[in-house]
Amino acid sequence: METQRKAPIGRPRGFDVDEALEQAMRVFWEQGYEGASLTDLTSAMGITRTSMYAAFGNKEDLFRKALERYTEGPASYGARALQEPTARRVATALLNGSVWATTRPGCPAGCFGVQASLAAGDPGRNAREALITWRNEAISLLRDRFRQAVDEGDLAPGTDPGLLARYIMTVANGIAVQAASGATAEDLQLVADMALRGWPPA
The missing domain is CATH 1.10.10.60 (Homeodomain-like)
Known part of the structure; x- marks a missing residue:
């Protein structure tokens, strides 16, 4: 049997x-x-x-895993930008990447890290704090890269790496908000280009 x-x-x-x-x-x-x-x-x-x-x-655990996936996928242009040989090219790659990632066909408009934190009330506090940490880490990495550029003579000695990093990230986040509101890639690329016209000299 x-x-x-x-x-x-x-x-x-x-x-x-x-x-x-x-x-x-x-x-x-x-x-x-x-x-x-x-x-x-x-x-x-x-x-x-x-x-x-x-x-x-x-849900919160899932959100954190989704944020990691976003960082390693659509937002991976940020890590690649930091590898560019000059500070100006770092900033250019970061802003161009922001335009591309926030207006890419077939994907939601805007940035996960910006959109997911808007209008978040008390139940979303932990998620909002995770996103604040995520954005602050991005600014810190960019600040360190610009500090390296100052040390190497790629940026002028009087350049404030922290302020420059916050400026570039503010423009990148603004691009994301505008993309979510329907701005086109072409219009946002003009914004990115304008932001770089006043780049500090070496």
Whole structure:
């Protein structure tokens, strides 16, 4: 008599975790942390709430994972920009990347890191603080790169690396807000170009 085979322990999930996270990222990107309901998220991910909790944790955990995915994906132009050989080329790559990432066809308009924090009330405090940390880290990395440029003589000795970094990031964030409001890539590229016209001399 044939014995019944037992189901394997640790059965693999019946969905693509990577694709589910991609969809969650897009929902948060488009709707913000508070605007994205669990129903919106699970519907886009194609999974049940139980599966979402098992794979990603609660909504806040999922948001943090989605932010990491955004940083390593659509926003990866920031890390690449820091590798440019001159400070001006760093700033140019960063602003051009912001225009590209916030107006790219097939993706939500604007920036995940800006959109997701707008109009966030008390329930979204932790998500908002995570985004503040995320943006501050970006400014710190840019400040350090500009400080290196001053040390190397690529920027004038009197240049304030922190102020220059905050200026460039403020323009980049402004580009993202304008993109979310419907501004075109062409118009925003003109803004990026204008911001660089007053670049401090070496």
